[in-house]
Amino acid sequence: MNSMRAFGLWLAMCAVPAAAQALDVARAERLFGQHCAVCHGADRGGYIAPALNRDDTQLSRAVIDQKIVGGAPPTLMPAHPSWRGGLSAKDRALLVDLITTQAKPVLTWDLDATRKSLEVFVADESRLAAAPRYRIDHIDDLMAVMSRGQRAAGAESKVLFFDGRRHRKVGEVATGQAPHLMDFHPTKPRWAYVRDDAGYVHKIDLYTMKVVRKVRAGLNGTSLAVSRDGRYVAAGSYVPRTMVILDADTLEPVRLLELTGVDPDGKTVTADAGIITATPFANVFVVALEQAGQVWIVDLDRPGMPVTAITGVGRHLHDGFLSPDGRMLVVSSYDDHLNAVIDLAQARIVRKIPAGCKPHLGSGAVVQSKGRLLGIGTNIGEANCPSYEVTVFDMSSFEVVKRIAVIGPTESPAAHPDAPYIVVDIVGTGPNANKIQFIDKDTLEVVRTLEVAGTLGHSHFPEYTARGDFIYISSRYRGDRSMGGPSGRLVVFDSHTLKQLKSIPVDVPAGVFSRTRARSVVVGLQKSPVQ
Numbered sequence: 001m002n003s004m005r006a007f008g009l010w011l012a013m014c015a016v017p018a019a020a021q022a023l024d025v026a027r028a029e030r031l032f033g034q035h036c037a038v039c040h041g042a043d044r045g046g047y048i049a050p051a052l053n054r055d056d057t058q059l060s061r062a063v064i065d066q067k068i069v070g071g072a073p074p075t076l077m078p079a080h081p082s083w084r085g086g087l088s089a090k091d092r093a094l095l096v097d098l099i100t101t102q103a104k105p106v107l108t109w110d111l112d113a114t115r116k117s118l119e120v121f122v123a124d125e126s127r128l129a130a131a132p133r134y135r136i137d138h139i140d141d142l143m144a145v146m147s148r149g150q151r152a153a154g155a156e157s158k159v160l161f162f163d164g165r166r167h168r169k170v171g172e173v174a175t176g177q178a179p180h181l182m183d184f185h186p187t188k189p190r191w192a193y194v195r196d197d198a199g200y201v202h203k204i205d206l207y208t209m210k211v212v213r214k215v216r217a218g219l220n221g222t223s224l225a226v227s228r229d230g231r232y233v234a235a236g237s238y239v240p241r242t243m244v245i246l247d248a249d250t251l252e253p254v255r256l257l258e259l260t261g262v263d264p265d266g267k268t269v270t271a272d273a274g275i276i277t278a279t280p281f282a283n284v285f286v287v288a289l290e291q292a293g294q295v296w297i298v299d300l301d302r303p304g305m306p307v308t309a310i311t312g313v314g315r316h317l318h319d320g321f322l323s324p325d326g327r328m329l330v331v332s333s334y335d336d337h338l339n340a341v342i343d344l345a346q347a348r349i350v351r352k353i354p355a356g357c358k359p360h361l362g363s364g365a366v367v368q369s370k371g372r373l374l375g376i377g378t379n380i381g382e383a384n385c386p387s388y389e390v391t392v393f394d395m396s397s398f399e400v401v402k403r404i405a406v407i408g409p410t411e412s413p414a415a416h417p418d419a420p421y422i423v424v425d426i427v428g429t430g431p432n433a434n435k436i437q438f439i440d441k442d443t444l445e446v447v448r449t450l451e452v453a454g455t456l457g458h459s460h461f462p463e464y465t466a467r468g469d470f471i472y473i474s475s476r477y478r479g480d481r482s483m484g485g486p487s488g489r490l491v492v493f494d495s496h497t498l499k500q501l502k503s504i505p506v507d508v509p510a511g512v513f514s515r516t517r518a519r520s521v522v523v524g525l526q527k528s529p530v531q
Contacts, residue, residue: 023094023097023098023102025098025102027094028097029098031087031091031094032052032098034153035087035095035151035153037198037220038153038177038178038197038198038220039076039077039152039178039197041238041239042107042199042220043104043106043107043219043239044099044102044104044105045104045239047197047220047238047239048197049075049076049077051104052099053102053103054099054101054102055103055104056104057099057100061096061100064095064096064099064100065092065093065096068087068092068095075429076148076152076508107239109199109216109218109219109237109239109240110256111244111256113216114215114217114244114256115252115253117215118213118214118251118252119213119214120212120213121210121211121212121213122205122210122212122213125205125212128190128205128207128208128210128212129207131207132170132206132207133209134163134171134209135170136163136165136170137163137165138466139189139190139206139529140514140515140516140519140528141164141465141467141515141529142161142162142163142164142170142206142515143161143164143463143465143472143512143514144160144161144512144513144515145159145160145161145162145472145474145506145509145510145511145512146159146181146182146509146512146513147159147160147172147179147506147507147508147509147510148178148179148509149178149507150508152508153176153177153178153198156508157176157177157178157179157196158173158174158175158179159172159173159179159182159194160172160490160506161173162490162504164465164466164467164470164472165465165467165469167470167501167504169504171209172209173194173202173204173209173210173211175196175200175202175211176196177197177198178197178198178508179195179196179202179510179511180194180196180222180511181195181222181223181224181511182194182195182224182513183224183225183226183517184226184513184515184518185226185248185518186226186228186230186518186519188230189206190205190206190207191203191205191206191248192204193224193226193233194224195217195221195222195223195224195235197220197222198216198219199217199218199219199220199221199239200214200215200216200217201215201217201224201233201235202214203251206515213250213251214251215246215251215252215253217235217237217244217246217253218235218236218237218238218240218244219237219239220237220238220239221235221236221238222273223235223236223243223276223287224236224276225276225277225278225285226278227248227278227283227285227300228279228280228283229283232245232246232248232254232300233245233246233247233248233251234246234276234278234285234298235276236259236272236273236274236276236287237272237273238272238273241258241259241260241270241271241272241273242256242257242258242259242273243257243273243276243285243287243298244257245257245285245298245300245305254305257287257296257298258270259271259272259273259287259289260292261289261309261311262294262311263292263294264293264312264313264315269291269292270291270292271289271290271292271294272289272290272291273288273289273290274287274290274317274318274319274331275317275319275320275331276288277320277321277322277329279326279327279329279344280325280326280521281322281325281327281344282299282326283299283301284297284298284299284344285297285300286298286344288313288317288318288319288320290316290317290318291316293311293314293315293316293333294309294313294317295310295313295329295342296308296310297310297344297347308347310342310348310349313333313342314332314333314334314336314338314352315333315334315335315336316333316335317331317332317333317334317340318331318333318361319332319360319361319362319363319364320339320361320364321361321363321364321365321522321523322364322522323366323395323521323522324373324525325521326344327344327345328341328342328343328344329341329342329344330342330353330364330375332355332359332361332377333352333359334358334359334360335358337354337355337356337357337358337359338352338353338359339352339353339355339359339377339391339393340352340353341353341398350398353377353391353398354400355377355379355391356377356379356381356387356389356390356391356403357379357380357381357382357385357388358379358380358381358382358409359377359379359380359391360379360409360410360411361378361413362378362412362413363412363413363523364413364523365413365414365523366395366415366522366523366524366525367415367417367422367441368417368441369441369442369444370442372394372401373394373395373396374392374393374394374395375394375395375398376391376392376413376415376422376424377390377391377393377413378390378391378410378411378412378413379391380409380410380411380427380428381409381410385409387405388405388406388409389403389405389406390403390404390406390410390413390422390424390439391404392404392444401444402444404439404445404446405446406424406426406437407426407432407435407449408426408427408428408432408433409426409428410424410425411424411425411427412424412425413523414463414471414523414524415441415524416464416526417468417525417527418468418469418528419464419468419469419471419495419496420440420441420442420495420496421438421439421440421447421495421498422439422441422524423436423437423438423439423462423464423471424436424437424439424462425459425460425473426459427458427460429458433458433459434451434452434454434456434458434475435449435450435451435452435459436449436450436452436459437449438450438498448498450493450498452473452475452491453475453476453477453491454477456477457475457476457477458475458476458477459473459476459491460473460474461473461474461510461511461512462512463513463514464514465514466515466516466529468495469494469496470495470501471492471494472490472491472492473490473492473493473512474490474509474511474512475488475489475490475503475509476488476508476509476510477489487506487508488505488506488507489503489504489505489509490503490504490506490509490512491504492504514526516529
């Protein structure tokens with residue numbers, strides 16, 4: 001089952017305007033779903049790439065055709081001539097017609113569609129190997145790297161797994177579409193879950209490196225979480241704007257939530273699913289409704305899984321992290337330039353922390369520094385941002401402790417209790433997007449800046465290995481990759497000396513996830529596995 005079902009449902013409901021009768025809309029939508037939807041949105045409304053429809057796209061027909069062939073460096077749109085082998089001139093013209101003449105469709109994906117999309121690859125999971133079929137000291141030493149692939153689909157879209165002590169690949173799992181996010185089962189170490197950009201949830205056996213089941217929980221979406229008791233998986237979507245709760249064992253859908261609410265300006269809107277997290281404080285899922293400015297607490301123990309809505313949190317919520325006890329949620333509000341603190345026990349906002357331009361917390365980080373517990377807030381910035389900073393705040397009072405100047409927008413902080421540095425990536429398309437900065441945990445000063453990917457690079461998603469000895473960083477190369485140049489690297493650094501130890505070819509690397517996250521409430525305080 002794929003997004004074509006949704007396109008078909010829409011086409012059945014909507015008559016094609018007479019002026020567009022000459023356009024084979026069904027074929028054009030099929031082509032769009034095959035080549036474009038994973039990045040530009042199944043509804044052509046934009047996702048991790050811009051919207052492509054007659055109302056939002058201002059590009060000329062010639063420019064659109066040129067971008068299909070030549071890509072759009074330095075973005076993820078591949079810059080190479082190989083589309084000529086997959087798209088004829090006629091097919092390209094169909095896509096151009098679709099983008100310039102057709103409005104964004106309204107797509108649906110309900111519980112029935114989710115249920116029918118379920119695929120089972122291993123019917124009897126009890127027959128799987130009882131232990132990892134590769135050499136590794138501890139399962140927490142696994143490091144997972146999302147390899148998007150040049151076209152964000154196909155054989156090179158996969159999850160790569162490395163031994164975080166020896167930096168050798170121990171396995172890989174093909175996802176078929178660009179993998180985006182991974183979460184791990186909190187009580188059963190063999191299971192992991194991957195969300196790809198086409199909306200699928202893959203249940204992976206880490207012992208045999210096999211996908212045992214997959215289900216489509218939406219048509220595009222990034223957010224994913226496993227409940228702390230291990231019973232449920234939640235997947236949030238951008239297309240359509242829903243959250244689906246799945247049985248963690250079977251991936252059968254259990255509950256679907258339409259993400260609709262009244263925003264801070266009093267307008268009823270539908271909303272993308274921002275962060276979804278589970279917390280040891282209570283058996284709930286917590287989800288941020290991006291455009292609605294609300295945070296919902298979904299009770300997993302009560303019949304019907306009722307929702308408690310916290311309103312007025314902010315304008316355009318996105319990601320966030322929990323306090324170490326799981327009671328407090330810190331969530332970023334892009335348009336208000338603040339991080340809101342929510343007490344999940346009392347279901348209320350307790351603080352709004354001023355932040356830099358467009359706060360983007362990533363997975364967040366919490367560190368011990370001179371007897372204080374500090375939260376680390378990154379800021380992804382915007383075009384007219386006067387300065388870039390990392391915002392540091394006390395996790396007890398939520399008062400700002402320091403604003404640390406950095407050389408560009410930041411996205412993903414990383415920390416480890418046994419390592420001396422807070423690591424932040426410099427993102428965007430500016431001249432410093434190939435650099436990583438290191439902040440001393442005691443002085444809260446930037447003490448080192450490293451260029452990782454070279455002059456045409458983009459380095460991001462730093463992640464400490466389970467024991468804190470090493471840092472893994474995704475380094476993606478910009479520019480034309482059609483002439484045999486590398487499309488990216490996984491780069492490994494010693495976390496104390498900051499010496500580069502290894503550079504491993506990866507096809508468009510993205511998120512990096514340590515298996516130790518399964519036992520952590522928040523990044524930065526995770527306990528190392530048995531030495």
